[in-house]
Amino acid sequence: MxxxxxxxxxxxxxxxxxxxxxxxxxxxxxxxxxxxxxxxxxxxxxxxxxxxxxxxxWYPLLTLPMFIFMGYVLSESGLADDLYAMFHVWFGQMNGGLAIGTIGLMVLISAMNGLSVAGMAIGATIALPELLRRGYDKRMVTGVIQAGSSLGILVPPSVVLVLYAMIARQPVGQLWLAGIVPGLMMAAMFVVYIWLRCRIQPELGPALPDAGDVPRAEKIRLLGAGVLPLLIFAAMMVPFVNGWTSLVESSAIGALTAFFAAVAKGRMSWKVFETSTRQTLGISCMFMWIxxxxxxxxxxxxGLGAVRAIDSLFTEQLGLSPWMILILMQLSFIIMGTFLDDTAMLVIVAPLYVPLVGALGFDLIWYGVLYTITTQIAYMTPPFGYNLFLMRAMAPPEIGLRDIYVSIIPFVGVMVVALVILMAFPQIALWLPDYVYGK
CATH class of the missing domain: 1.10.1200 (Non-ribosomal Peptide Synthetase Peptidyl Carrier Protein; Chain A)
Structure with a gap:
């Protein structure tokens, strides 16, 4: 043979x-x-x-349990509840404002945790019941939560990008920086879509008159509570971006800052600490085994030369251009995403795709961002997208699988547009790591 x-x-x-x-x-x-x-x-x-x-x-692997612990401390201690209350009082008076605030919540959760499943869980348990109770269309809100959770593996500290960095032998810090601008760009595109859709069809996201009845002092208090996760993220990332700390040291700063913030607010009980530690241990061990x-x-x-054989098949025997090969790779991710999660897809195809991408002359940092966006599109593509069934398991009985399928179609369209833009303009992802590491 x-x-x-x-x-x-x-x-x-x-x-x-x-x-x-x-x-x-x-x-x-x-x-x-x-x-x-x-x-x-x-x-x-x-x-x-x-x-x-x-x-x-591999020294940067120490960042994995640090960031996972930070995310669970912030979520288990209830700081995400404060975030949602802040978005309610500050954005609730405009049509679709609470849905827009939910996207903001998801961005912040992504910056706290780095796992899309964590964002989905928090959004489904905190935001979904509140949005339905305030008269938002069920298809609109389920789409918003699924789309927002897609930012979890793109915005740093993305755990999946740590895994990609290990397999592709690329710097984690550069991958995280490469994910910031595309992640914020995609979040902004979601916000624009929600605003336009609710402006055309106000019944999908009605304004909340009770949001205007909140005293200014309470608004300021909630604003301070909502800014706390941003301060934790800044305390972690600013020293790293400026070269004052290493990546591992920054992850330790993030974990400690989150822990002491929960203690200062009186939210750090023994149960919260035990749950956060157990979840961190379980997920960290899972990723290490993978x-x-x-x-x-x-x-x-x-050692078998499979990568060279595939390279020869595509470029010499079939005569495909590098861009055609890249597009075929992305389509294969979407197909595999119907029955595999992102980590499984990465470890299955990384031995084939990553060296081939490098051989074709593409930047592996840029490709890591393409991979994360494509896998999230795969997660949310009917009929077998991974996230669709997670959403169904977390949603109340009145939201059926058909509603979930229909809800995600426009958001998948937005993500495809974002992917095309990123493929056409690679510097959207590359300029920030080039700037920081080129100083």
């Missing part, structure tokens, strides 16, 4: 295991270990061992 056929057999076996419902790291790691022993004999066990050592020596499995799988794939 040729090396290319062996690589294809490995890939097919891994997909089959994933379709049976096996854990991602178990399916990928098992295929890697069995292939290593079958191809290289008893010395094959050195490949996953070398991957483990590489993982343990990275370990991906490194072992990628080492076998690279």
């Amino acid at each position: 040729s090396q290319e056929n062996i690589a294809l057999f490995m890939f097919a076996t891994m997909l089959l295991l994933l379709l049976t419902g096996q854990r991602v790291f178990g399916a990928i790691g098992a295929v890697a270990c069995i292939a290593a022993l079958a191809l290289y004999g008893t010395g094959g066990q050195d490949i996953p061992f070398a991957a483990a050592m590489k993982l343990m020596k 990275i370990l499995a991906a490194l072992g799988f990628g080492a076998i794939f690279d």
Whole structure:
């Protein structure tokens, strides 16, 4: 059997295991270990061992539990409730104002946590009931929450970009900086769409007269409560951007600042601390196992020459241009997103796509941002988008699956436009890391 056929057999076996419902790291790691022993004999066990050592020596990985802990402290302590109350009193008097405020809430949650699922959970439990109670259209609000949660893996500190950085061997700091402007651009596009839609159809997002009855002193108080997460984010990012601290040191500052902020506001109970710690440990271990499995799988794939074979197939045998190949890659992400989550997609195709993207002459930092946007589009594309079923599980009974499908279509359209803009103008993502690291 040729090396290319062996690589294809490995890939097919891994997909089959994933379709049976096996854990991602178990399916990928098992295929890697069995292939290593079958191809290289008893010395094959050195490949996953070398991957483990590489993982343990990767210093920026320490940022992962720090940022996850920071996010859970802020969410479990109830500071997200203060944010939503702030958006209600400051934006509630305009049509669609509370939906626009929800997008703002999602941006801040993204800056606190870095996980799209966390944003979805907070939005569905805090924002969704309030929006429905105030007469907002159910299809509008479910679309808003799903679209806003898509910012979680794009706006720093994105946990998925940490994973991409490890697999693609790119600096985490540059990837985070590359995600800021596209993330804010996409959030602004969501806001413009909501404003225009509610201006044309006011019944979708009615103005809230009770928001104007709040005393000015209370508005100022809520504004201060809402600004607190921004101050925590600034305390973490400003020293890093200015070169005063390393990435790991900044993550520690963020975690400690969030912890002491919760203590200062009287929100840090033993239950909050225990829940935050347990969730941090669980998610951190999950990501470490996935990275370990991906490194072992990628080492076998690279040794078999699968990347070179695919490069030759696309560019020499089929005669496709680099841009056509890139577009086909993005379409394949959308297809895989119907049954896989973002981390699974990344570790499956990274051994193939990332080296190929570099060989085609594209910037791997820019491609990391393209990947995150494309996977979120895949998550929200009917009929089997991952986020659609998460939304259905969290939504009240009156919101059916059909409502969720219809609600997301215009927001997916906005995200596709954002993706096309970013592909046409790569400097939207690259100018900030070039500026910061070029100083």
